[in-house]
Amino acid sequence: MFLNSWSIALLICGVLVLFLLGLAARSAVRVLLFWDPESDSNRQIRLENEIWLTSTLVEYGLGVQILSLAVFVLAADYFSQSIVGAMCATGSLLANDFGIPALMVKIGGVFLYGYWIVLHQLDIRSPKYPLVRLKYVYLLLLLPLVVLDLALETVYIAGLTPEIITSCCAVVFGDAAGGGTNLLSGLTHGMSLVLFYGSALLLLAAGAVLLAAPRPWLSLFFGGLWLGFFILALMTVTTVFSSYIYAMPYHKCPFCLLKPEYQYIGFAIYAALFGGAFMGTSVVVAEPLRRLEEMGAAVSGYRKKAVGVSLLLLILFTILSSYHYVRYLIVGGEG
Amino acid sequence: MFIELEGVTKIYNQGQINEVVALRDIDLRIEAHTLNCLRGASGCGKSTLLSIIGCVIQPTSGRAAVAGLQPARMPDRFLTVHRRRCIGFIFQNFNILPALTVRENITLPLVPQGLNRRAMAERVDRLLQRFSISHRGNFPAGRISGGELQRVAIARALVNDPPLILADEPTAHLDSGLSREFMEYMAALKQAGKTIIITSHDPQVTEHPAVDRVIDMKDGRIDVS
Numbered sequence: 001m002f003l004n005s006w007s008i009a010l011l012i013c014g015v016l017v018l019f020l021l022g023l024a025a026r027s028a029v030r031v032l033l034f035w036d037p038e039s040d041s042n043r044q045i046r047l048e049n050e051i052w053l054t055s056t057l058v059e060y061g062l063g064v065q066i067l068s069l070a071v072f073v074l075a076a077d078y079f080s081q082s083i084v085g086a087m088c089a090t091g092s093l094l095a096n097d098f099g100i101p102a103l104m105v106k107i108g109g110v111f112l113y114g115y116w117i118v119l120h121q122l123d124i125r126s127p128k129y130p131l132v133r134l135k136y137v138y139l140l141l142l143l144p145l146v147v148l149d150l151a152l153e154t155v156y157i158a159g160l161t162p163e164i165i166t167s168c169c170a171v172v173f174g175d176a177a178g179g180g181t182n183l184l185s186g187l188t189h190g191m192s193l194v195l196f197y198g199s200a201l202l203l204l205a206a207g208a209v210l211l212a213a214p215r216p217w218l219s220l221f222f223g224g225l226w227l228g229f230f231i232l233a234l235m236t237v238t239t240v241f242s243s244y245i246y247a248m249p250y251h252k253c254p255f256c257l258l259k260p261e262y263q264y265i266g267f268a269i270y271a272a273l274f275g276g277a278f279m280g281t282s283v284v285v286a287e288p289l290r291r292l293e294e295m296g297a298a299v300s301g302y303r304k305k306a307v308g309v310s311l312l313l314l315i316l317f318t319i320l321s322s323y324h325y326v327r328y329l330i331v332g333g334e335g
Numbered sequence: 336m337f338i339e340l341e342g343v344t345k346i347y348n349q350g351q352i353n354e355v356v357a358l359r360d361i362d363l364r365i366e367a368h369t370l371n372c373l374r375g376a377s378g379c380g381k382s383t384l385l386s387i388i389g390c391v392i393q394p395t396s397g398r399a400a401v402a403g404l405q406p407a408r409m410p411d412r413f414l415t416v417h418r419r420r421c422i423g424f425i426f427q428n429f430n431i432l433p434a435l436t437v438r439e440n441i442t443l444p445l446v447p448q449g450l451n452r453r454a455m456a457e458r459v460d461r462l463l464q465r466f467s468i469s470h471r472g473n474f475p476a477g478r479i480s481g482g483e484l485q486r487v488a489i490a491r492a493l494v495n496d497p498p499l500i501l502a503d504e505p506t507a508h509l510d511s512g513l514s515r516e517f518m519e520y521m522a523a524l525k526q527a528g529k530t531i532i533i534t535s536h537d538p539q540v541t542e543h544p545a546v547d548r549v550i551d552m553k554d555g556r557i558d559v560s
Binding site for chain 1: 413
């Protein structure tokens with residue numbers, strides 16, 4: 001087990017958030033049993049006050065859980081200094097069977113935890129808390145995910161020992177011919193780039209149409225497209241763009257981008273990608289709520305903001321991720 | 336009906352050893368554009384009732400509606416806007432900030448409204464003139480007389496042009512001349528269409544001809560005897 005400031009911080013945060021959500025689950029059960037906005041009883045007024053506090057705490061707790069993705073990756077990168085064969089987070093995460101599943105759960109969590117925050121923010125934009133039941137049912141559904149998140153993180157950290165021999169990113173993400181596993185081995189670079197830029201343009205066009213003439217089906221299409229683009233973008237960054245950032249054709253890694261040697265550009269790239277994808281897909285979560293009483297204006301306002309922000313982040317992400325590649329095309333590899 | 340209270344009960348420290356029942360099952364209706372007084376001995380629940388109407392505190396149970404809504408039970412952003420736009424408070428000690436000038440004290444409630452400086456200055460100037468304190472505008476509020484302080488407090492309560500004015504024992508520390516002056520201002524505000532609720536046991540307030548209704552309170556209840 002690696003016990004250092006990173007792993008201790010991760011585990012303490014995870015336990016605190018789980019404790020907080022455990023308490024919130026009690027409020028959730030009470031909401032499901034007793035919530036009655038028409039009542040003026042002492043129980044209802046106390047419940048309203050209780051959920052105000054609970055929701056605020058859960059919002060911050062889930063916010064911490066979202067940020068823990070970055071801490072987890074940084075921790076894995078730090079662990080690589082002590083694991084034989086590991087050069088960055090890739091090697092550390094592959095050092096046992098739980099690293100990659102923990103990472104996947106954390107990536108999924110960014111979206112699923114974030115959607116709860118969106119529901120909460122929409123809920124308090126109406127004077128009558130119309131989404132209270134929905135958001136607390138969702139909170140109860142999130143609880144097993146938080147448990148899984150913490151469990152995977154714990155067994156991953158507990159299973160790390162300096163004796164483990166693992167692989168470095170050059171082997172893991174190298175070309176298939178070189179013995180590694182290319183994530184997009186079926187596609188040429190040219191084809192990957194056509195797909196990447198084509199999807200980005202389609203997203204921009206769909207977003208512009210959605211802003212000009214909102215339609216429910218278009219919101220669903222836009223959210224779905226963002227999800228597809230998110231996965232494609234992660235793969236393209238790893239297999240195509242990262243080599244140009246590292247200025248080494250055989251170095252393909254999604255994690256080395258976060259290192260100081262590359263001016264921490266990965267943080268900006270991933271923040272733009274995750275932020276854009278989250279805002280874009282959250283439109284799908286918000287759209288069905290428009291039918292609820294008093295939610296029309298709040299959802300329309302949110303959709304406009306979310307689509308606008310997601311498009312801005314898409315542009316930023318595309319510029320940041322393509323910069324070294326385009327620069328290479330213009331000035332060559334010696335610049 | 337502008338204000339409607341139904342079965343309002345307020346218990347402080349509920350379930351604890353120092354539990355205090357401040358209001359018991361209050362039913363009360365107050366019409367718009369009227370001047371009302373809440374009268375009763377100290378500790379009878381006047382200020383608690385005023386605080387519930389002003390959405391400063393929530394009832395433990397019961398319905399406290401202003402213009403059909405229950406703002407105290409709405410999310411914070413709605414409650415804040417309601418208090419800012421709909422209610423003007425005049426406190427017993429006026430709660431004027433002595434380090435700020437008279438003008439700054441009156442301007443303060445306007446700041447969160449996001450008005451530009453010129454619009455704010457125009458509104459404040461009008462109130463300074465109306466209450467004859469223009470000459471004191473740039474004085475620190477800590478250096479003006481009690482009567483002027485009272486007018487600053489009223490001007491500050493009115494600066495957002497709220498439909499409801501709540502005053503908690505406003506004449507408790509004033510001499511009879513200033514109390515009379517205060518009630519003249521309240522009578523004028525009623526004529527201007529405001530709904531006013533004053534807590535007081537001062538006869539100069541409760542027996543003023545402009546007062547439409549005196550509500551007697553005793554032991555946390557409305558006294559109908």
